[in-house]
Amino acid sequence: MKIENLMVTGGCGFIGSNFIRYLLEEANFAGRIVNVDKLTYAGNPENLAGLAEKFGERYCFEKADICDADRMKAIFAEYEIDAVCHFAAESHVDRSIRRPESFIQTNIVGTFNLLELARARGDRFQIFHHVSTDEVYGSLGPEGYFTEETPYRPNSPYSASKASSDHLVRAYHVTYGLPITLSNCSNNYGPYQFPEKLIPLIVINALEGKTLPVYGDGKNVRDWLYVRDHCEAIWTIMNSGRRGETYNVGGQSEMENIAIVRLICDILDEVRPAGDGKSRQELITFVADRPGHDHRYAIDFTKLNAELKWSPRESFTTGLRRTINWYLDNPGWIDRIRSGAYAAWIDEQYGDS
Numbered sequence: 001m002k003i004e005n006l007m008v009t010g011g012c013g014f015i016g017s018n019f020i021r022y023l024l025e026e027a028n029f030a031g032r033i034v035n036v037d038k039l040t041y042a043g044n045p046e047n048l049a050g051l052a053e054k055f056g057e058r059y060c061f062e063k064a065d066i067c068d069a070d071r072m073k074a075i076f077a078e079y080e081i082d083a084v085c086h087f088a089a090e091s092h093v094d095r096s097i098r099r100p101e102s103f104i105q106t107n108i109v110g111t112f113n114l115l116e117l118a119r120a121r122g123d124r125f126q127i128f129h130h131v132s133t134d135e136v137y138g139s140l141g142p143e144g145y146f147t148e149e150t151p152y153r154p155n156s157p158y159s160a161s162k163a164s165s166d167h168l169v170r171a172y173h174v175t176y177g178l179p180i181t182l183s184n185c186s187n188n189y190g191p192y193q194f195p196e197k198l199i200p201l202i203v204i205n206a207l208e209g210k211t212l213p214v215y216g217d218g219k220n221v222r223d224w225l226y227v228r229d230h231c232e233a234i235w236t237i238m239n240s241g242r243r244g245e246t247y248n249v250g251g252q253s254e255m256e257n258i259a260i261v262r263l264i265c266d267i268l269d270e271v272r273p274a275g276d277g278k279s280r281q282e283l284i285t286f287v288a289d290r291p292g293h294d295h296r297y298a299i300d301f302t303k304l305n306a307e308l309k310w311s312p313r314e315s316f317t318t319g320l321r322r323t324i325n326w327y328l329d330n331p332g333w334i335d336r337i338r339s340g341a342y343a344a345w346i347d348e349q350y351g352d353s
């Protein structure tokens with residue numbers, strides 16, 4: 001497979017921006033990347049600073065909404081798109097509980113638009129990769145793992161909208177023969193993650209001496225994967241995965257939320273001791289649990305390992321240190337996000353279109 005014009009949707013978000021950097025800076029992707037992003041509150045072009053200068057026409061950016069079918073049609077035609085890696089989504093569970101509408105629009109209707117446009121490209125279209133989550137499988141008890149055969153049982157508007165898009169993607173393969181692959185991945189962490197998610201939220205609050213909110217008793221378990229490992233898995237699946245197949249991607253790093261928060265406090269106390277010399281664990285505050293909070297997610301990625309020889313490279317402890325160091329080294333990035341300065345910058349750069 002030789003992709004010439006790869007559309008990456010949601011490329012200004014956390015995983016999408018890491019993926020674009022991975023393709024251009026590490027994987028020696030030789031084609032052109034067309035990053036399509038609406039720049040919601042979660043999309044930050046600063047995550048990709050320097051790429052246009054360094055890679056010229058091999059990196060293009062289009063500020064566009066995947067729900068806008070006419071605009072997307074024009075972009076597909078202009079760039080002769082022959083592959084899509086689809087990250088764009090509303091991605092925060094708490095926001096989906098408060099305001100589910102945009103999750104239905106972007107995650108379901110937006111995915112449908114892209115599938116139709118990919119289908120219209122006929123034989124010129126090579127691969128549609130859909131990036132999804134393990135949350136579609138629902139919640140586990142203390143034992144067991146999600147496999148690709150686990151029945152879907154999403155519990156939040158976010159996971160239900162992702163489940164819906166997964167079904168559409170798979171159906172386009174079965175019904176129309178569209179070349180697709182799917183990946184369902186556990187929680188990611190790493191550089192450029194928007195500070196509403198657990199790890200950056202805790203790092204930043206802890207550095208500022210603010211309370212560290214933990215849902216319920218903190219005993220909810222998640223599996224964690226370093227974002228670069230996820231990017232490598234996606235690229236491996238796009239290139240070598242069987243068309244029409246789903247691959248689960250996991251980090252083999254199950255952790256209780258409270259254990260992660262404590263670990264972050266300990267690492268920060270070691271590398272950047274608090275001014276008053278106190279342990280940052282004193283900032284931990286338990287707050288009312290999230291409605292419908294899934295107890296445990298854990299991924300069995302045997303299929304991806306057996307078929308495509310992928311396994312995570314980064315251990316959770318080294319990955320977490322690497323991530324914390326990135327946030328410590330990039331206070332300007334954090335300040336601009338938190339002050340809203342980057343929203344003003346986006347308006348100036350790209351207008352209100």
Ligand code: NAD
Binds near residue numbers: 040087187189
């Ligand atoms: P993110 O919220 O950081 O980024 C989402 C990006 O999509 C943003 O840049 C946003 O501007 C863009 N976007 C949103 N609506 C859009 C629209 N209508 N049109 C165009 N662009 C739009 O999300 P993320 O954490 O990087 O997640 C990326 C994908 O990976 C999502 O599909 C998510 O479901 C999936 N996923 C995430 C995780 C995780 O731990 N973060 C784990 C498994 C799967």
